[in-house]
Amino acid sequence: MRKSNTLKWIITASMSVGLAAAVPAIAKDPPKGEQDKELRYAELPEAVKKTVNEQRGKHELKMIQFVERGERKFYRVTINEKGNDKVIRVDEGGKLIDEKEVKDRGPERQGKGK
Secondary structure, three states, X not given: OHHHHHXXXXXXXXXXXXXXXXXXXXXXXXXXXXXXXXXXXXXXXXXXXXXXXXXXXXXXXXXXXEEEEOOEEEEEEEEEOOOOOEEEEEEOOOOEEOOOOOOOOOHHHOOOOO
């Protein structure tokens, strides 16, 4: 009986390790020239921090991402406005940009702020 339990444990552990190794291989890489990388506030350039602070007022930040869309690079910041999140996009120089201008897409990337 003891051998049987040990064998089951070894098989279960082996399968778990195999599945864990397979998941990253299955994950889809973003298209070439596109990137969405999560950042911390402290990692933002000063010009971007200034614009973000002006836009958020006293609201908390939910998420900050560095985004590449072809040649365009910008920061996408989600501001928690208690039920109606505001999503802004800021270029590397601190200028607000429109989501259409940078071809930012997807419902989780849309907000009332541009």
